[in-house]
Amino acid sequence: MENNVNIYLFGKLYSVPSSLTIMKAMEYAGYQLVRGCGCRNGFCGACATIYRIAGDPELKTCLACQTQVQENMYIATLPFFPLVKQIYDINTVSTTQAVMMQLYPEIYSCVGCNACTKACTQKLNVMQYIAFAQRGEFDKCADESFDCVMCGVCSSRCPAGISHPQVAMLARRINGKYLQPKTEHLENRVKEIHNGDFKEFLDTLMAESNDQLKERYNNRDIEK
Amino acid sequence: MYTSEEMLQSIKKVEANRAANAAYEPDRMTAEQKEEILATYHPDHIESEFEELKIGPNKGEKVPHELAALLQANSRIDPAKIDLENPKYDVDVLVIGGGGAGSSAAIEAHNGGANVMIVTKLRIGDANTMMAEGGIQAADKPNDSPAIHYIDAYGGGHFAAKHELVEKLVCEAPDAIKWLNELGVEFDKMPDGTMVTTHGGGTSRKRMHACKDYSGAEIMRTLRDEVLNRQIPVVDFTAAIEIILDDGGKAAGAVLMNMETHELMVARAKTVVIATGGAGRLHYQGFPTSNHYGATADGLVLAYRAGAKLLYADSLQYHPTGAAFPEQIFGALVTEKVRSLGAKLVNCEGEVFMHPLETRDVCASSIIRECKARGKGISTGDGLGVWLDTPMIELKNGEGTIEKRIPAMLRMFMEYGIDIRKEPILVYPTLHYQNGGIDITSDGMSGIENLYVAGEAVGGIHGRNRLMGNSLLDVIVFGRNAGRSVAAKFGSVTVGKLTLDHVNKFAEEMKGAGIETDKVSPQLLPDYARKA
Numbered sequence: 232m233e234n235n236v237n238i239y240l241f242g243k244l245y246s247v248p249s250s251l252t253i254m255k256a257m258e259y260a261g262y263q264l265v266r267g268c269g270c271r272n273g274f275c276g277a278c279a280t281i282y283r284i285a286g287d288p289e290l291k292t293c294l295a296c297q298t299q300v301q302e303n304m305y306i307a308t309l310p311f312f313p314l315v316k317q318i319y320d321i322n323t324v325s326t327t328q329a330v331m332m333q334l335y336p337e338i339y340s341c342v343g344c345n346a347c348t349k350a351c352t353q354k355l356n357v358m359q360y361i362a363f364a365q366r367g368e369f370d371k372c373a374d375e376s377f378d379c380v381m382c383g384v385c386s387s388r389c390p391a392g393i394s395h396p397q398v399a400m401l402a403r404r405i406n407g408k409y410l411q412p413k414t415e416h417l418e419n420r421v422k423e424i425h426n427g428d429f430k431e432f433l434d435t436l437m438a439e440s441n442d443q444l445k446e447r448y449n450n451r452d453i454e455k
Numbered sequence: 456m457y458t459s460e461e462m463l464q465s466i467k468k469v470e471a472n473r474a475a476n477a478a479y480e481p482d483r484m485t486a487e488q489k490e491e492i493l494a495t496y497h498p499d500h501i502e503s504e505f506e507e508l509k510i511g512p513n514k515g516e517k518v519p520h521e522l523a524a525l526l527q528a529n530s531r532i533d534p535a536k537i538d539l540e541n542p543k544y545d546v547d548v549l550v551i552g553g554g555g556a557g558s559s560a561a562i563e564a565h566n567g568g569a570n571v572m573i574v575t576k577l578r579i580g581d582a583n584t585m586m587a588e589g590g591i592q593a594a595d596k597p598n599d600s601p602a603i604h605y606i607d608a609y610g611g612g613h614f615a616a617k618h619e620l621v622e623k624l625v626c627e628a629p630d631a632i633k634w635l636n637e638l639g640v641e642f643d644k645m646p647d648g649t650m651v652t653t654h655g656g657g658t659s660r661k662r663m664h665a666c667k668d669y670s671g672a673e674i675m676r677t678l679r680d681e682v683l684n685r686q687i688p689v690v691d692f693t694a695a696i697e698i699i700l701d702d703g704g705k706a707a708g709a710v711l712m713n714m715e716t717h718e719l720m721v722a723r724a725k726t727v728v729i730a731t732g733g734a735g736r737l738h739y740q741g742f743p744t745s746n747h748y749g750a751t752a753d754g755l756v757l758a759y760r761a762g763a764k765l766l767y768a769d770s771l772q773y774h775p776t777g778a779a780f781p782e783q784i785f786g787a788l789v790t791e792k793v794r795s796l797g798a799k800l801v802n803c804e805g806e807v808f809m810h811p812l813e814t815r816d817v818c819a820s821s822i823i824r825e826c827k828a829r830g831k832g833i834s835t836g837d838g839l840g841v842w843l844d845t846p847m848i849e850l851k852n853g854e855g856t857i858e859k860r861i862p863a864m865l866r867m868f869m870e871y872g873i874d875i876r877k878e879p880i881l882v883y884p885t886l887h888y889q890n891g892g893i894d895i896t897s898d899g900m901s902g903i904e905n906l907y908v909a910g911e912a913v914g915g916i917h918g919r920n921r922l923m924g925n926s927l928l929d930v931i932v933f934g935r936n937a938g939r940s941v942a943a944k945f946g947s948v949t950v951g952k953l954t955l956d957h958v959n960k961f962a963e964e965m966k967g968a969g970i971e972t973d974k975v976s977p978q979l980l981p982d983y984a985r986k987a
Contacts, residue, residue, distance in 0.1 A: 263984040269581040404639025412648035420595040420629040441614045448610030453659045
């Protein structure tokens, strides 16, 4: 067939339409996926995949749902990777560099090979965000790692055994809870609600007929 | 990359009109215009796509054919072969589903001292929550109030929602944001801590809070991390396939199935929370979907067979802007935030044909009209679409806005050689949300004692149309609500003798109504494997 390409799923040859993503190509080949398939839109990291094009020594990585098949693609999916996730209490966790020494000390064994960055399916600068974590710069680590889908491919390539996505997860939670500025209008509104400030008007609304509410809805003022 | 001559010619018209279109403020539709366009073009109004249920608590009411087939299908089990005497799990709270609602419920139940367990047919976090891009509503700014939010949500839902559920949604919204923020969820904020908020379709105040366009992912991964920190057991790749009742007719657990080995197990529980999400993967009316792989309405099937009533199961949401091109991302969500930030909908002639921030049902109907009735769509190869003129965003807000505020969209289209900062994108409605679901009271309980429901599986919170940002909100508010309710309840529950008699009774009812089918349900996963 003219518009087909040859791909190798776990080493076995299939001919599939060239327009398909790797995930759809597996289904075209007859796989009923259970593992290795999640949101199908690039957000969940379930479909981490490693491939090599015949003749090219470079090992490539991607999300199967986001990547189109190519001729002579040798494909292995990585539906699970044993990341290490440490247990901590977000309410009492240290927000300084010490927390990394305590929970993820292996990040200090990073040899700087940059294999994590090369492997990232989201094209993130993984080694850089680990460097920020090492220095306790959690706001920068959070920002640099923000698009991480926790697929684990970086960790599969790491000679130091670092679980990069979990390190970044901790940094983002510290950033969200402790480092980002507090929101005064939010705190105030929660207090006002607990104080019952809006109750009377809401009770009035809930007692109104649909015609009355339609009148309000159709004539409400819309912020520009 | 756009290569078709038709697309390239049309893009020239879009470009020529861009500056004028960006400055143009289209009128909003009147109430009458909205009613007319919905009645004529919205998929919910195509009567031939619906049928009456013949049995069960909603007998005589209409639902889509695809849902009817699953609600009135055979069980996956023979109740006589299930050993109910020796349950593998015995807990205070069984949460079915590992998305935003299930995780929130589990965390709050755990706070309340319950022995809680999550079962999920895929992994924790494999859920529509993970994919929610645009944001989460809460009336927390000085010019806003829960009452204004109430009117937006209730009116946007066509005055059909349950008052007490909308009240809970809007009143607990600010607290939900605070709770998430204190768990470590990051939000887009100004240097002084003020939340960066925008409009969504149908909002009258800018109350959409976001974490770039990974809002749901940021919330979901944080909730997952918290569940794991608390060491709440998560039994993954395990589906609930029937609710178990006790001899008093109360929910008392579930029959579980390992998705890989198909081993059956029994979980006994004092209370059960259904948090199984939506139904996009049933592809109603052949629409593509923005939904997660597991969105197959399982919770509705489980609850219905056990005797719980549904509400508005005939009401679906078609998100106006699913990706219509290229085919690799056909049906994927293009977040409403793209329109919140200033991109307008433009037809093949380069004309703006509507206000971009009408409610989703009106907006989807308007796009369908433009393509099907007015012949102003653009051919995509798979069908038709209209332009969403993304470069307008940077025209309005300055260069760099797209990368900063909607990086996931930039990444998704860039994979296929389309730079949304410079080129418009093609969109068409995609099946996005199940407005209806299982009927609940404000404590989260269904019509069956001790069976609670949270998240997209609930019906009645949003009436017949949900506003952007009220779903992420609802999974948090009603997830927490269910978790607190079961925590308060489980201590007083004594579980009686477990039974699956209702499964046999349902089979008899099917027979009595003359329903003969090979179909088994819940469906669990869509079947996309090509049959050679």
